[in-house]
Amino acid sequence: MVKDDAYYASRRQFLQTLAATGAIAAADLAWWQEPFLGPRRAGAAASTVRFQFSVPEPLRISLVESLVERFNKSQSDVEVKVEFVPQAQARQKLITAVSAGSPPDCCQIWDNWVGEFDGMNALEDLTARIKGWKHYKDTVPVAWQTVTVKGKLLSFPWVVTNDAIFVRTDRAKEYGLKIPGPDWTWDDFLTLAKGFTKPDKNQYGFGMRGAGTWAVLYATEFLYSNGAQVLKDGKVVINSPESVQAFEWYIDLIRKHKITPPSVATDGYRQIVEGFGRGVTSMYLHNSGSVEEQKKFVGEPNFATLPLPLGPAKKRASFYFSETLTMFKAAKNKEGAWKFMTWLMDDEPNYDYAKTLGLLPTRQALADRPHYKHPGYQGFVKSFPFSIVSPYLAYAGWGGKLDSEGVPLVQQAMLGKISPKECLDKLAEVLTKNMA
Amino acid sequence: MGNQNATIAVPAPRALLSHATRETLSNYAYLLPAAICLGGTVLFPILKAIHMSLYYNVLIKPQEYRFIGLGNYVRMVQDPTFWLTLRNSFTWVFWSVSLQFFFGFLVALILNGQFRGRAVFRTINLLPWIIPGVVVALIWEYIYQPNYGPLNDLLRRAGLMREPVAWLSNLNLVMPAVVFTNIWRGIPFFTIMILAGLQAIPDEIYEAATVDGAGVIQRFWSVTLPMLRPIIVVSTATRIIWTFNYADLIFVMTSGGPANATQITSTYTLMQAYSDLDWGYAATLSVILLVIMLVFTALYLKLTKGVESVAG
Structure with a gap:
């Protein structure tokens, strides 16, 4: 049987067809990125705003989706497209996008990133816009401090929070332990923690953090209870004698008193x-x-929150931090981004966001609502008088160094590889070197 | 007179290029898209990394961006954490690959035999390899969880443990724990490669060896191993390169901790780039990783020459 060559393309014809198809596809790539069933557009002439949101927990996805949908339906000029990024990759993605010159128009970032992105010259200076914003004066001043870098307001403090100690009240009752009042001391703390510790039952008094930046920050809060500071007169003093004494006590909780789980580091x-x-x-x-x-894990009546205990110096500090909304200098739609950000800061969207996540709104009028009178929030509310902005926000260069060098140092102290003094001396060195 | 209209033959204009040259050029033109793609995705990033490694490039200090020559390399040589990560990398690669190979080989020998349910076992064996690395890390992080993880629970119930063991927080246990996870994940790779090699060995060779009086062990040393040598060389070499550059598992399970006990050079590079935002130094570490792998590949090419002679 003779093969009919008319039906077979030559290798050259095949390659030419392939090249032509590739060229057509490449020219038409824009449509490829559009979903077949896209969300309802705000209007025919709506301009798009890219909003990046980092997700530390799944609950936030549905919450933010519903807020974005409400915004898109509320007007016809702007359509927000939200890009969810897992929390662990959010910072990397933003850094890469900023370096490539294509950041989103606006995004949610943590206050300790604000200084870093300002250092990269990536953030839009919002000072003038924010000072003219209708709720500027109703926002608590400390919230503005968390987003002010070199006198510039670079973000909206979306929600704030501070730190307090969670205590199992039902278990205290079971073991006959007395829950101290809000002005408790280190000794009260240790007594209670020891009472809770039953290694044979796999129960420990205190869940101390050993991983991530907050391993350093939580330890620092205890140092402040002994009158220590991170910075004094422009100098790093985290290795002062009172600081070392407090850190030795803190490390003893693990190594001497063994009131923390073995996985602490x-x-x-x-x-x-x-x-x-x-x-x-x-x-x-x-x-x-x-x-x-x-409230869901252990049940609403079974726990309470207390402010941090007073140290020997009769002092204490709780660090504020905020989740912020910011806009990039390279944003393609600054007006749309501003419109969306101010909408999120409005009464109901802001209250819904804060309440759902258990965080505190930055506007006094919202913080005064009955939800925040609940006992579960009392430890935080009672900490307001001695809450301060994290001292580690002072220098943009400190943010990453706490992670890459501070955390391993604290872990070494926790595991007994170095002494608490060595740890603080080395940390002071790292901080001093990166005061830029 | 009729001859006045005679046609004069004019030679056809000569082409600028010969037919053979045009053919060659056209063939190269077809290769051009692939060459551009490879250049753009492989060569350009390497050159860019070398270029970046010569600069002080900390993203939060754009005003200090400047050429510093070999400054980052000098810093690297003086950086004790870098040497620690390099040592950790070798430990991580050596134990991971050697034990993956050993157990992979063992499983391949078992699966090469005839028994009921062999297809099911082959499929089950592949599972750890199919699961994405990040998911594997999360699963094992949970298994190792000292307070509510299944491993400690099992050991406690069996009466083998009184107090919970913190597998990922103990300086002596954390590296063996992550290596064990990596071994679990990598065994199927070697099993599949070696199984394919085993099935390609003709039965006649074994029959001839048996006729010559070779026992089981002799057949293994004199027939199976030499015949598998090309596959062993290729699979171990690729696996060593992958493991050396593989950051996901450790990054998710321990982030290089505690106290840098599991910090390997690839996770350290990631940390320099995205935690310290020091892209100049991160690029330097990447270039050194590349050099180490190039040296390894050169040795590997020497080995593959040996392979060719065996195969040939």
């Missing part, structure tokens, strides 16, 4: 929250973001 946010929720620990230090979660 690698326990991050999830481990300390879940450890308490599963009954492994009976106290932990965290922000108000886990109040709503613990």
Whole structure:
């Protein structure tokens, strides 16, 4: 049988066809990125705003989706497209996007990133816009401090929170332990933690954080209770005698008193929250973001929050931090981004966001609502008088160094590889070197 | 007169290029898109990394961006954490690959035999390899969880443990724990490669060896191993390169901690780039990783020459 060559393309014809198809496809790539069933457009002439949101927990996805949908339906000029990024990759993605010159128009970032992105010259100076904003004066001043860098307002403080100690009240009752009042001391703390510790039952007094930046920050809060500071007169003094004394006491909680779980050196946010929720620990230090979660885990009446205990110097400090909304210099739609950000800061969207996540609104009028009178928030509310902005926000260069060098140092101290003094001396060195 | 209209033959104009040259050029033109793609995705990033490594390039200090020559390389040589990560990398690669290979080989020999349910076992064996690396890390992080993880629970119930063991927080246990996870994940790769090699060995060779009086062990040393040598060389070499550059597992399970006990050079590079935002130094570390792998590849090419002679 003779093969009919008319039906077979030559190799050259095949390659030419392939090249032509590729060229057509490349020219038409724009449509490829559009979903077949896209969300309802705000209007035919709506301009698009790209909003990046980092997700530390799944609950936030549905919350933000519903807020964005409400915004898109509320007007016809702007359509917001939200890009969800897992929390662990959010900072990397933003850095890469900024370096490539294509950041989103606006995004949610944590206050300790604000200085870094300003250092990269990536953020839009919002001072003039914010000072003319209708709720500027109703926002608590400390919230503005968390987003002010070199006198410039670079973000909206979307929600704030500070730190307090969660305590299992039901277990205290079970073991006959007395829950101290809000002005408790280090000694009260240690007594309570020891009472809670039953290693044979896999129960420990205190869920201490050993992983992530907050391993350094939580330890620092205890140092402040002994009158220590990070910076004094422009100099790093985190290795002062009072600081070393406090850190030795803090490390003794692990090494001498053994009131922390054995996993302490690698326990991050999830481990300390879940450890308490599963009954492994009976106290932990965290922000108000886990109040709503613990209501579900251990039950609403079974826990309370207390401010940090007073140290020998009769002092204490709780660090504020905020989740912020910011706009990039290279944003393609600045007006649209501003419109969306101010909408999110309006009464109901802002209150819904804060309430759902257990965080505190930055506007006094919203913070005065009955939801925040609940006992679960009292430890945080009572900490307001001595809450300060994290001292580590002072220099943009400190943000990353706390992670890459500060955390391993604290872990070494926790594991007994170096002494608390050595740890603080080395940390002081790292901080001094990066005061830029 | 009729001859006046005679046609004069005019030679056809000569082409600028010969037919053979045009053919060659056209062939190269077809290769051009692939060459551009490879250049853009492989060569350009390497050159860019070398270029970046010669600059002080900390993203939060754009005003200090400047050429510093070999400054980052000098810093690297003086950086004790870099040497620690390099040592950790070698430990991580050596134990991961050697044990993956050993157990992979063992499983391949078992799966090469005839038994009921062999297809099911082959499929099950592939599972760890199919699961994405990040998911594997999360699963094992949970298994190792000292307070509510299944491993400690099992050991406690079996009466083998009184107090919980913090697998990922203990300086002596954390590296073996992450290596074990990597071994679990990598065994199927070697099993599949070696199984394919085993099935390609003709039965006649074994029959001839048996006729010559070779026992099981002799057949293994004198027939199986030499015949598998090309596959062993290729699979171990690629696996060593992958493992050396593989950051996901450790990054998710321990972030290089505690106290840098599991910090390997690839996770350290990631940290320099995205935590310290020091892209100049991160690029330097990447270039050094590349050099180490190039040296390894050169040795590997020497080995593959040996392979060719065996195969030939």
